Amino acid sequence: MNKKNKSLSKNQKLVLDFIQGNKKPVKAYSILSNVQKKGINAPPQVYRALDKLIEMGKIHKIESQNSFVACSTSDCETPHAIAFSICNNCDEVSEINDSKLFKYLLDFRDSNGVKFAGYNLEFFGICKSCEQIQKV
Amino acid sequence: MNKKNKSLSKNQKLVLDFIQGNKKPVKAYSILSNVQKKGINAPPQVYRALDKLIEMGKIHKIESQNSFVACSTSDCETPHAIAFSICNNCDEVSEINDSKLFKYLLDFRDSNGVKFAGYNLEFFGICKSCEQIQKV
DNA sequence: AGCATAGTGTTATATTATAACATAAAATAT
DNA sequence: ATATTTTATGTTATAATATAACACTATGCT
Ligand SMILES: [Zn+2]
Ligand SMILES: [Zn+2]
Ligand SMILES: [Zn+2]
Ligand SMILES: [Zn+2]
Helix, strand or coil: CCHHHCCCCHHHHHHHHHHHCCCCCECHHHHHHHHHHHCCCCHHHHHHHHHHHHHHCCEEEECCCCEEEECCCCCCCCCCEEEEEEECCCCCEEECCCHHHHHHHHHCECCCCCECCEEEEEEEECCHHHHHHHHC | CCHHHCCCCHHHHHHHHHHHCCCCCECHHHHHHHHHHHCCCCHHHHHHHHHHHHHHCCEEEECCCCEEEECCCCCCCCCCEEEEEEECCCCCEEECCCHHHHHHHHHCECCCCCECCEEEEEEEECCHHHHHHHHC
């Protein structure tokens, strides 16, 4: 069976549900405190679920924020080749889905000619709605 | 005076010296323990110096590793538009200096037409020397 | 049934980073 | 040259993020 279709364990479901219920990325300990009523008690249970969900491409980690966000393209084909835009004003994060960009980066070779297996790209700027507000 | 040429404070010099003395990225608490004989006592002193050095473009933070590395192009013009290659085998990190890539990314616009002020890009793969070793 | 793999629950602890406050040094302006 | 502002320092305590280690349970496979 395809890794993508593997069914989720109880803790994995709980954690994924919470992450998917949030528009913005969430922190591990925020996840923990929100799933405690549902039977998850301690950090390792959350971090284990996070690790697996990342492997499956269901969620991504925003490295610059130590936070976690649901994959917006259902399950990323390549969980280690991802790009985000991050608003410096409101911390909103959105996943960039641009095949031209993906191809450019996956084809990129460094000065030694090394081609990479994956990448993590985080763009920073002001999101459209924050821009609007500032103009007013 | 240009921000780039601002002279460094005592703690900033100590921290920068240590980072520049290492080929691989170093962790904040490793910096701390190595500069303690030289008069820095506590984490905030290290983190403050790190913050300033990042602002100045003298060092960069490797977000996926919570580690810090000296800028390899002396002082980055744009400390918030940086790219690295990271070896999944030996954790070696090297700064990518590719003007075509930089231009591509700084000119990139998302699906809303938003152009970004900066980015952080981390490529993952196997470095050339690790590749060699595996072949033998 | 027997075995291997993956998931759980738990305690303790390691690692990374910041808050808060008092003081000192430096740069800038009058 | 001195008052003012800005930047840096030193210190203690604590917050926030993440993992080690170990005992146990559930699931899937042969
Ligand atoms: Zn995705
Ligand atoms: Zn915004
Ligand atoms: Zn640089
Ligand atoms: Zn390597």
